[in-house]
Amino acid sequence: MGFLDIKNATKSYGAVKVLHETNISIEEGEFLVLVGPSGCGKSTLLNMIAGLEDITSGEIAIKGRSMNGVKPAERNIAMVFQSYALYPNMTVKGNISFGMEMHGMPKEQREPRIAQVADLLQISHLLDRKPGQLSGGQRQRVAMGRALVREPDVFLFDEPLSNLDAKLRVDMRTEIKKLHQKLGTTIVYVTHDQIEALTLSTRIAVMFGGYVQQLGTPKEIYDDPANMFVAGFMGSPSMNLFPAKIVAGANGPAAEVTLQAGQTAQIPFANGAMSSHEGREIILGLRPEAITDKDGADRNSQSVHIVECPVEVTEPAGSDTFVVTQIGGKDVTGRFRADVNVKAGETFPFAFNMEKAVVFDPKTEDRIR
Amino acid sequence: MSASSSAKSGINFGRYILYTLLALFCIYYLLPLYVMVVNSLKPLSEITSGGMMSLPQELTFAPWQNAWSKAQVGVEATGLRPYFINSIQMVVPAVALSTLLGALNGYVLTKWQFRGSTILFGLLLFGCFIPFQIVLIPMARMLGLMGLAGSVPGLIFVHLVYGIGFSTLYFRNYYAAFPTELVRAAQIDGAGFFTIFWRILLPSSGPIAVVCIIWQFTNIWNDFLFGASFSDFDSQPMTVALNNLVQSSTGVKEYNVHFAGAIMAALPTLLVYIVAGRYFVRGLMAGSVKG
């Protein structure tokens, strides 16, 4: 039993099931990120934890106490909304103290806590302003202050950074992470931004179509995706996924791929993997950083294989150059060092790090191990 | 060059026509007010001698005093004052209650939707468009049963029932654009149903409240049919009393007194528009843009 337990929780609106049986258990102090494209049910699950939406079936428990039927105010949670949801008619101070006031805390006890939180978030000079007089970043801080001051068991965040501009978003991301490290509270955080998920979380639940596709640490999710959706959704640029066939090569099983000109190439799997799947049509997954120029390849890898591929496009991106070729009719992007002299139209040796290769079934899109 | 300057003079010419037309309309609409004001300040002899349009030769406030406290209204010579007070006693609670209930309805219909809430709203809207005449007899029976027949509270009740449809419509559309996340944040903060209404929604409802108040005030103050149907002599509103003043058949028709009385009857609505008119337009705009 964990600190926050979600057991077989589902949600239906009428006949439409928007969240299928979901099981997640996290420990105290964890930072769980729910990530997935718009409409996958992230906010629904978060609102169920908050008590703002009923649970159709299943159970959600915090600290071992079932929350089914418990009002939001009595769950000892706090929430930060995407729109910040600051009360427009109250000052910043009024906003922060409203929750404590509603919970019947006397004014003398509220004041020092407001001061403490305002100090922590550096908003002390804004306390007498109305939300309409604040910038986006300041509103964001006030919204966090309103949540922090309650000292809840669980913090819930629903896309808190998506209304900020790119620069501020990165800054606030770092601040949220610092805050979590400092306070050590349990956080459930919803985002559609996979980078936010990877950078902030201790664990990630990748969601799609009302299902949790995979639950794991950022490293597990990134290196060991459970299916093609997770592989394609997490990481930027996203993982290359291209058709291949498992054949018996000279040095054990290999992936046979079709290059642009129609000729084929064989890339052996690492450590004789996939030996039980010979003859099978597959989708091969390799992240851009596992497809490099020869000198840029991972020196610790035992399984780097060079294939001459025709270069379609090069995209210099400062620190790296992304080089695109075609394999099996799909664009495949490699991440080359910036100073490699490679030109579109010529053929160039690509280094494939097969230790990082993942294999999927083209029909079910699930992982083959 | 020449093309653009001729286009410009074309625009100017168009403008002149437009302004002239607007000025004419303005005079057309203001003329009755002028007639009423000047004639209420003349002795009766000046009017009967045919000088309706001219300014008073001898300025007098006697018609106003007459209309207010001396003129024969119905059977007694009380002037319009008691009826003005009746109207105030009717309009203030009716406007306040219908606005408040409309706000509460709008809050429930947008933020606490339940099965059938859309249908309920449809029915309320339908209520706005039921012609007054249809409800006269059932309402008279209802008021009788409730013991409110022929009283000011009875009139308040009638106007309240009729007003709720429109006030609900106003507030529902306004609150539909009010972020639901605010309500959810307040729920998590521990605020209950009424606390959220009082502390979060109502303080942000200024513009639409002004629209609603002006609308209800004008309608209820100016109502004649309900006033004539459901009141007794001592509970008649201003509109009905004004009619009685003008219609009273005893003696000569004191037009100057009638004019003064009519202005008195119109003054409160005029005042409300002047004080709150700016907000009225602003509120209507806010509702239409957001809703």
Ligand SMILES: Nc1ncnc2c1ncn2[C@@H]1O[C@H](COP(=O)(O)OP(=O)(O)O)[C@@H](O)[C@H]1O
């Ligand atoms: N009140 C509702 N009635 C019906 N369907 C809803 C309701 N709220 C959300 N949904 C549906 O549930 C799905 C998940 O929504 P949501 O959890 O908001 O997605 P997101 O992952 O973008 O936060 C969506 O397909 C949405 O259309």
Ligand SMILES: [Mg+2]
């Ligand atoms: Mg969402």
